[in-house]
Amino acid sequence: MKYTAQAYLGALLLFTLLFGGCVTETQESTKSSASQSTHGYVDFKRFKEGRPCAEVAFMCLPESRDKSWQSVPTKDRIEDFELTPEVMRRRQAIVQRWRDEEDGKVKEQSMKLSQISEEFYDRVEARKFLEEMEQDLEKEFPGFWRDVPKKVRYRWIRRAMNKAKKFGYDPKKNAPMVELCARIGLDFDKDPKWELITKFIAKKEVHLGVAIDYIDWTIFHKTKSHFGGVPITDWSMRRAHPGLPLPEKPYPKLNDY
Template identity: 70%
Template sequence: MYKTTLLSVIIFLLFTGCDTNDEHVHPHTVYDRIVADKKNYVDFDRFKEGRPCGEVKFMCLPESRDKSWQSVPTKDRIEDFELTPEVMRKRQAIVQRWRDEEDGKVKEQGMKLSQISEEFYDRVEERKFLEEMEQDLEKEFPGFWRGVPKKVRYRWIRRAMNKAKVFGYDPKKNNAIVELCARIGLDFNKDPKWEYITRFIRKKERYIRLSIHYIDYTIFNKAYYAPGQLYTDWHFREAFPDLPKPKRPLPKLHEQ
């Protein structure tokens, strides 16, 4: 059966001028890649496997069923830190002090206020990021949190941020990893189904965003990645052959 199928593929390539977009690829290599793509490709039905449900919501993520981590505070208890008016006034005072120091208005000797206040400022900024990320996910996927306690939301986002460390990236400078985890779960790198995504994003940090676009196009059938911005073959030019080719045709840039 294998020999018959392989012979058919070779004959087809010979009569079509080997139209594979790889001018010097041996037919065996082409056949192996076709088989690999079919094996690795994740459509919506396969996407739902191992999940409580198929929607992009927290309660549909595999880790939502694991209650053990949801009640465990983060090490710095950032989920308990509230951005009260007093906290924000203190933050503003720190920022103003930094500006005064830069302008040479602070003449006193010894440790500058900026040095002893940096930790507090960073804490405020991280809490702001968690709140903004929480709101962004809800905006992109209405009902994403649906009854999930605020503390659990922030703990999940922090865990998603730290996923960047697995790939050698800075968790504080990467919100794309949170958006990726919102779609396919925190432990996607341990799931063979997402092996090609894991390999791909290890190559370059910006490929995390490209992977999100790929998933949105192939699994959720989205046509646009931003208002008026259509997915095209040019948009995914760096994705192939690392990612399986989409089953539905990509619009060609020169035809738009």
């Protein structure tokens, strides 16, 4: 009987050594997988780190404290170009001239005059975009600008537009890059916190709007996309993964709507 009890204890010890280690290894593996799935995840608490404040506002962006760029004019000084009534009348005359040329009502302009007209028109459109973008940010985030001078606002927007070049986007047609920078700052690509966002938008097949909706859902708990106001769902966010960590709060399913 004594021998049998010793044998039983020995077998039990052997079982514990063999399979206990496997259980521990499995648990550690599960923990590791869970850790990897949330690696790089940014919630509101982490979002606030390194910012002057937690709001989506110019004064809460890290670059707002850097005065060195705020007084430096842009290369084309577009922030000094005002859309006066005279400027807008000239723009309208140019547009009408182009229409008349297309209709064959007038002969084509000389190459020099045409170039001057195009340069002037592009300058007007660039300034119009700055004003519209400035107003859109204020509308989306009331109080975004506060008492920031207009010229500084326009310089910041131009810097955000130029950020698009780094990722292969057209800076002249990139309101989404401005929207992204308004949320996480101009130098997000230098901040380890936004490493996954940086890698994600660098993919050519990615639309910046997806990254913005992801941030709005995971950090600000918005339920609708800024682009069109459609609900954020598992279908609308299907392109966000596996590049970005799954959100802690699951997306509603498309069929729920």
